Amino acid sequence: MTQQKLQITAVAPDPALLDLPWDVPLAEWPDEVLAALPQGISRHVVRFVNHGGRVIAIKEIGETVAYREYELLRQLHRIEVPSVVPVGVITGRRAPDGERLEAVLVTEHLQFSLPYRALFSQDLRPDTATRLIDALAVLLVRLHLVGFYWGDVSLSNTLFRRDAETFAAYLVDAETGDIHRTLTNGQRNYDVDLARTNIIGELMDLSAGELLDEDVDEVAIGDALVERYNELWDALTGSEAFDSDDRWRVAARIERLNDLGFDVGELEITTDIDGTRVRIQPKVVDAGHHSRRLLRLTGLDVQENQARRMLNDLDSYRAAMDRQNDQEQIVAHAWVRQVFRPTIDAVPRELRRKLEPAQLFHEILDHRWFISQQAQRDIPMPEAAASYVENVLRHRPDEDAVLGLAPGEAEPEY
């Protein structure tokens, strides 16, 4: 019998990880360590495990590929691309009879994230597919802007988090990816084309499993991704030329990019020899315009559209308090103290697992609008929050860790 000699590669190795049954093939792990059934379509064995108050995802995979993916995920995390956070790689596994077992890659489960299969099986608004596609297009553009070639874009390799009325997409599988200085058009187009094929395939699969509304046109949704991606890519990177008298167009371009949620880090401006024509092209754009602004003002770290919504509420607060002339940061702190925190605190602790705080706030704002319309008066936030908790939140499923399969769905084998 050969003892297993486990090796953990991790930035902050957690000794408690060693307590998991590494001498057992992942597919045979006992139910009591598993968080729930696995989700998504993967070519590898993947399991979710409750571990020290959090959920981790464990994937069995060849050793070299595991180290490669771990390193790639670390890099993506460092450059702040929305992706799962790698915990480490464990090698040297052996079964009690001495047989070698595959290495594993461990990642943190993304809290409050939703796999696409769960989203499609919930009773969501009919444009869910469109909003998921929009989120994936934004993610793909962000990845391409930093030079990341994915190589296997699909809904299965993505997780979604609610972001106000939209979704934010996160990369969960970087196995086939590569980071380059810049991507060629060939690499970008290949990624987009593969994304289209995979998305249509995944939707056809849901359709074959009768999990998708019959009216959904799978091919049209796949095509929509290509269209959305190209629009966004052009808006972010395209050059435009105009007469030098129309200089306002420089500011207009920056504003348009801000609206799309991007900051312009560097803008190339060239003028032709006689100075009559100006050409501008964004060279460095960073996603997260609104979330960065909110973070600077309030210290709250939330997603882009949630931040947009909260900034709007902050603006109304400034107007209502007649504090337009006060320093923005000071007003923002007052807003956090007097509006944001009390609203979240009004939600009973046991119900807070259902949604992220920023998403709760967004939904309470929506709810307030809705009941104000009905009541034909301006409902104050505390009253709106109480009504939301009783009439909406109590009836919603927990989304802290959604891993389970859709009702009635059999577990896919891989």
Added chain:
Amino acid sequence: MATVTFDHATRVYPGTERPAVDQLNLEIEDGEFLVLVGPSGCGKSTSLRMLAGLEDVNGGHIFIGDRDVTDVQPKDRDIAMVFQNYALYPHMSVADNMGFALKIAGTPKAEIRQRVEEAAKILDLTEYLDRKPKALSGGQRQRVAMGRAIVRQPQVFLMDEPLSNLDAKLRVQTRTQIASLQRRLGVTTVYVTHDQTEALTMGDRIAVLNHGVLQQVGTPREMYDRPNNVFVAGFIGSPAMNIGTFDVKEGVVKVGSADVPLERSIASGMTDADSGKVTLGFRPEALDVVPVGTPGSFDVEVNLVEELGSDAFVYGTLKGDTDLNLTAGETNQLIVRIDPRSVPDKGDVIAVSIQAGHSHVFSATTGERLG
């Protein structure tokens, strides 16, 4: 089906001096299985990605058949990257899993079914076509993934380290399957690996790259028997060839206590820059163990014996030549294949001689083959 031609194809990454692929000239025959092999960073994957349209070509051209595809987008090249994605869809039948890309492309139903059935026959999947992937074994699922590429009937298959994420057992199994399948289909295939064993066992021809430069292209046998230079000699073969640089005196190479005769035609290829030295290579199996003191033999002190059942190898030190630069692949020991039924002990000294005609002579300065 088509030929593939790299014509002085060059890729320089922005901000780097040295090309990742430098003036690659390579003609791949219609229906051929060509393996690009070399150490990490040699330019093999870049070359494949240039053919796929994923890397820009900064100089030269690439042709598929007669068509110059240098500036053509990946999806318009009529190629298939095999194994990039082989997650199977659980609710779809095996047939739908194989044919869904054709359905997206708007291919008529009857034609899809026909192509899927043809592919299934080649892949031994006919009886599973109407089942769900759940009913398949790991190997069969691999074949369904291959079927996805086959039904598209591309002109060229491209495979970039397709076995790297499989476990060892499935890797060997799939290796054989890919090679035999490719022969049955006759589709031109370009395959990238860092593993020379994979290259030798799978390819009709092998192209070895190093530092972005094509070193040699030939059949596995040619690469093994007649390497063009020291790099190829050291890279191809497992265990690796013994390679060292030795003095030449009076027409013989001085290897330890042995005088290895050097053909006049080979010796005439030496230049003044070589300062009377050649680089000599001999494979572990080109050495015979002989009684100590046999003329023409040299002594090796045994450091380790590796017994593999059908074979055994001695890892040892050449006696009598102290400042010697002798390597065999990663190790700086000398490797000798010996009779597994007559194995020396660690510390023993054995005498070996190089079989006539089984040494490789390279220039000590350029590393190119002499004669």
